[in-house]
Amino acid sequence: MSVTGKATRFRLGAIYFDGTQTRPLRLEFFALLMTTNATPDHLHPIPPDQDMPHRKIIREWLKPLSDRSTLRAFVLLLVDTALFMGLVAGTVLFESVWLKLLCGSAAGFVIGRLFIIGHDACHQSLTPHRELNKWIGRYAFLYSLTPFSLWDTGHNVVHHGYTNLKGVDFVWTPLTAEEFAALGPFGRLMQYLYRSGWAPGLYYLVEIWWKREFFPNKTHMPTRRPIFFKDSLLVTVFGVLWMGVMTYAAIATGQSVWLTLLMGVFVPFLFWNTMIGFVVYVHHTHVRVSWHNDKSAWTKAQPFVSTTVHLTFPMKIGNMVHHIMEHTAHHVDMSIPLYRLKKAQAKLEEMLPGRIIVQPFSWGWYFKTAKACKLYDFTRECWTDFQGHMTSPVRGNLPAKP
Numbered sequence: 001m002s003v004t005g006k007a008t009r010f011r012l013g014a015i016y017f018d019g020t021q022t023r024p025l026r027l028e029f030f031a032l033l034m035t036t037n038a039t040p041d042h043l044h045p046i047p048p049d050q051d052m053p054h055r056k057i058i059r060e061w062l063k064p065l066s067d068r069s070t071l072r073a074f075v076l077l078l079v080d081t082a083l084f085m086g087l088v089a090g091t092v093l094f095e096s097v098w099l100k101l102l103c104g105s106a107a108g109f110v111i112g113r114l115f116i117i118g119h120d121a122c123h124q125s126l127t128p129h130r131e132l133n134k135w136i137g138r139y140a141f142l143y144s145l146t147p148f149s150l151w152d153t154g155h156n157v158v159h160h161g162y163t164n165l166k167g168v169d170f171v172w173t174p175l176t177a178e179e180f181a182a183l184g185p186f187g188r189l190m191q192y193l194y195r196s197g198w199a200p201g202l203y204y205l206v207e208i209w210w211k212r213e214f215f216p217n218k219t220h221m222p223t224r225r226p227i228f229f230k231d232s233l234l235v236t237v238f239g240v241l242w243m244g245v246m247t248y249a250a251i252a253t254g255q256s257v258w259l260t261l262l263m264g265v266f267v268p269f270l271f272w273n274t275m276i277g278f279v280v281y282v283h284h285t286h287v288r289v290s291w292h293n294d295k296s297a298w299t300k301a302q303p304f305v306s307t308t309v310h311l312t313f314p315m316k317i318g319n320m321v322h323h324i325m326e327h328t329a330h331h332v333d334m335s336i337p338l339y340r341l342k343k344a345q346a347k348l349e350e351m352l353p354g355r356i357i358v359q360p361f362s363w364g365w366y367f368k369t370a371k372a373c374k375l376y377d378f379t380r381e382c383w384t385d386f387q388g389h390m391t392s393p394v395r396g397n398l399p400a401k402p
Contacts (some may be wrong), residue, residue, distance in 0.1 A: 045194055048104045048354040052302045054317045061347055065340040070127040072339060076322070077136060084110045084143060091264040092249045098264040107264075108271025111143045114277065116322040116338060118144075120354035122152050123334040138231070142238045144272050147231035150213045150221065160334060164284060164307040166293040166378065170212070172203070172281055174291060174376035177388045192386075197370030200281050201274030209273065281313050282366070283327045285373050288357050292380045310345055312357045318342075328356050 046053060087110060090103030118140030121127040121133040138148040154170070162168035176185075180191060194203040212221060215232045243265055249261035286309045292298035301307075308328045312318065318325045322338045325346035329336060336344045349356050359365065372391035373383045383392035 013314065018247050027200075045351050045353050048249075052305070052355070055302075055304060055332065058305075058348070058351070060343045061351055062329065062333045062336060064342045065347070066125075066333065066335045066337075067340075068125060068128050068337050069339075070132070072337075073117070073121075073126045073136065076339075077114075077140065080110055080113045080117065081153065084114065088246075088264050088268070091267075092246070092253060092255070092260060096245075097259075100259075101267065104263040104267030105271050107276065108268040109275060111268055111272040112275040112279075113320075113322055114140045115144045115146065115272070116324050118146070118148070119155075119324075119351070120322075120338050122156060125335045125337045138234070142235060144276075145214070145235045145239050146209070146267065147213055147228065147235055149225065149227040149231045150216065153221075153223065153228075154208075154212055156334075162298075163303050163331065164289070164291045165295065165298045165303070166291055166376075172285055174373065174383070176378065177375055177384065180375055180386065195370060195374050197367045200277030201270060202277070204277030204280070205270075205273045208277075279321070279324065282359075282361075282369075283309055283325075285309075285369060286357055286359060287369065287372050287383055290381060290395055291376045291378070304373065305348075305355060307331075308357070310349070310356060312358060 051106075084107055087103045087107035090248070091100045091107070094100050094103065095170065117126065118137045121137030121140060124130060124133050126133050126136060129383075134148070137152075141148050141151065159169055159171050166173060172252055175191065180188065183191065190206075193199045194207075213232075214235070215229070243261060246260050246264040247257050249264075250257040284307060289309065290301065291307075292301060292303075305328060308331045310328050311325045313325065322339040324330070324338065326341040329341050329344035329348050332348065333344070349358065371384070374386045375381075375384045375388070377384050377388070377390070380390065381395045382390050385391055
């Protein structure tokens, strides 16, 4: 830097600025950078008729909400563990079969809450400590008999990396009319059941847990890692111990072992499967949600926003499932902890008006969706029924092709 009288000349690389002049000497593009219209204004809501900003910009809006608390994580974990233990004890202590069933079902619901805590730990969004997250995740997943490393691979790498990309994402992937026609009678029956709206638990139990998480074969998990076997063995040991404790409790109290196992183990596990099957279904199934079989088109569709539904509930029911229904924010930025998702979702909907699918829940809407979203036609880019009749808008919530 040189100084002559009041004139100051700065040199930055090969670029000079002279304090006595009103514009740069050798940097014509500097004026362009300083022009207010040179870049979009990403500090205010983006109208639907403007291009979607890059994901990095969108995540910057949510960055202040990504702080994680170890103390808060442990409080959530301890509360849900205590709830689960108390409810399972209720399946033994209450004499009424109906009260036993109620406690078993509620225990299944709490398994879902514990799973959501483990889900956050798997995303490294629960605490600031990477190894601690892994151990919390393994613990929280025990109750749902979910092997941590297999879920990590299938969920973080595949589902979040390729949401609604046919041939990669395997969660509630719709068949085409040709694929459905090629199925045998049993395969068609299973699809009728899965897509009926009445059997989300059956779908998750068979297609996700049994085929892809619990000692999966090479067809469903081609990658073979020692940790997959170890985590599957860990949940197996936990399941055996769980059944052993309930058997002992039944004998000690003079009750039926089979009834105690049914109410204290199988009802909670089956309720949990129904709960998670339902949650994942409504997150990514909607007449305005598109699927893709071409990766370039999928990329252009901004899938982290366009393939996810924010399902809203009355009476703060969403709070009871640790805000997992604020799902668009979760797909945009997986580092946001569950206790900040509500604010993150509100910020997204403020900044991207008209782009995010917000759906008030009702059973009427749910079964209407199940009736409409049977198969997907990738040529017409729409949902169809089993007969191939179009049941959704073309391209869902995406803009029309130019």
